[in-house]
Amino acid sequence: MRRPELTKVFRSRRAVLPDGERPADVVVSEGRIVExxxxxAGAGEVVDLGELALLPGLVDSHVHVNEPGRTEWEGFATATRAAAAGGVTTIVDMPLNSIPPTTTVDNLEAKRKVAEDRLFVDTGLWGGAIPGNTGDLAPLHEAGVFGFKSFLAPSGVDEFPHLNRAQLEEALAEQARIGALAIIHAEDPKILDEAPHTPGQDYADFLASRPDDAEAVAVAGLLEIAQRTGARVHILHVSSAAVLPLLREARAAGVQVTAETCPHYLTLAAEQVPAGDTAFKCCPPIRSEANRDLLWEALAAGEFAGVVSDHSPSTPELKxxxxxxxDGDFAAAWGGIASLQLGLPAIWTEARRRGHSLSDVVRWMSAGPAALVGLTTKGAIAPGMDADLVAFDPDAAFTVDPAGLHHRHPVTPYAGRSLSGVVRTTWLRGEPVDVNGTPTGRLLTRGEK
Incomplete structure (x- = not known):
């Protein structure tokens, strides 16, 4: 006979709840919040956090784990350790840059097999929509992927080619038919091809190779097709404020469209990038300070579904x-930023400076992404939710030391930066996550309760 789990009471003077921040007792039993x-007022084993803030675990719906096939870039164990250390209790893994990519049910099962017993946080999987696999989308959706990622420009890896307009229309029509969420990397390949490509250490040259128009033109074309097909579409990693009016107009016209942005677009700026520091390279790129301010205005106005990492590491040699x-050549370096462990303090540092609250950060980084992907038991401290919790010290400051990061390679554009906010403990279903111990995360499938 199984012994019943002892009731725990997480007590904090700064519990961040759906209705705001206040002192509270959060009662947990059998891995769920019950009251x-x-x-x-709670009775049970008390976990007294005092003045530490109690947050719901973050949900990061945009993570490149790269396993199997490119495990030397990252892996499920290292990525989910970094997530837990950063207060992230749920990730959803992208269908690339693993080999094979998650574009068939067989490939999905291969990824699930390698992920088992390596997860320190709960993990879901996206599928991929690429040329020629329209017939695989319904079986993948039935098998539990959370939706389908597509590129409108080359992805950087040959096994995950991009869709042209006709292929995009075919894929979105099928995703509308089966009720799937389409998530899109939107840059226009023609504009990228015509932009100047100057090798070297000057970040301004790299920025010129990925102009704002590449995003805006791609998004405009995508929205036209989404309107015709009735597909639900989500724009990934918006870096350019030129996209924002297009999204507003489309929503007003009834298009089902959401969008996300990332910590690096909200906390870094082109003017700050040192010559040759390719840790800052990502696609689409980090843009100007003025552009960053416009992204913050849109975020404050509720125009983004969430803020997620786009954690996309590689081997240091590729950077x-x-x-x-x-050689510090921005044109040659792999485009991706590894920030899974640092997203919460990075955003909190800038959010507090701009007058935002912890409740705002939780809405952007926990509740919003959970709602986007349909994780109904994640993203809030409320009865019936998983007891995925974070003890967060919002007033503690630290300097980012890459040696303290848990992702596979200690490369980050935040190295040496002073950030506010320290994760003291992360709990998954009411149990503390020991990043040096036994993994206790679960594989998630779409629609499970």
């Missing part, structure tokens, strides 16, 4: 970093 009571003996 949220007045401070001091061409001068500090590791590379």
């Amino acid at each position: 949220v009571l007045a401070y001091g 061409h970093l001068p500090s590791l003996g590379g």
Whole structure:
């Protein structure tokens, strides 16, 4: 006979709840939140956090784990350790850059097999929509992927080609038919091809190779097709404020469209990128300070579904970093930023400076992404939700030391930056996550309760 789990009471003077921040007792049993009571009213094993803020675990719906096939870039164990250390209790893994990509049910099962017993946080999987696999989308959706990612420009890896307009229309029509969410990397390949491509260490040259128009033109074309097909579409990693009026107009016209942005677009700026520091390279790129301010205005106005990492690491050699003996060539370096562990303090540092609250951060980084992908038991401290919780010290400051990061390679554009906010403990279903211990995360499938 199984012994019943002891009831736990998570007590904090700064519990961040759906209705705001206040003192509270959060009562947990069998891995779920059963009650949220007045401070001091709960009975059971008390976990007293004092003045530490109690947050729901973050949900990061945009993570490249790269396993199997490119595990030397990252892997389920290292990525989910970094997630837990950063207060992220749920991730959804992208269908690339693993080999094979998650574009068939067989490939999905291969990824699930390698992920089992390596997860320190709960993990879902996206499928991929690429040329020629329209017939695979319904079986993948039935098998539990959370939706389908597509590129409108080359992805950077040959096994995950991009869709042209006709292929995009075919894929979106099928996704509308089966009720799937389409998530899109929207840059226009013609504009990218015609932009100047100048090798070297000057970030301005790299920025010129990925102009704002590449995003805006791609999004405009995507929205036209979404309107015709009735597909539900989500624009990934919006970096350019030129996209924002297009999204507003489309929503007013009834198009089912959401969008996300990322910590690096909200906390970094082109003017700050040192020559040759290719840790800052990502696609689409980090843009100007003025552009960053417009993204913050849209975020504050509720125009983004969430803020997610787009954690996309590679081997240090592919980043061409001068500090590791590379040439600092932005044109040649792999485009991706590894920030899964640092997203919460990075966003909190800038959000607080701009007058935002922890409740705002939770809405952007936990509740919003959970709602986007349909995770109905994640993203909030409320009865019936999974007891995925974070003890967060919002007033503690630290300097980012890459040696303290848990993702596979200690490369980050945040190195040496002073950030506010320290994750003290992360709990998954009411149990503390030990990143040096036994993994206790689960594989998630779409629609499960």
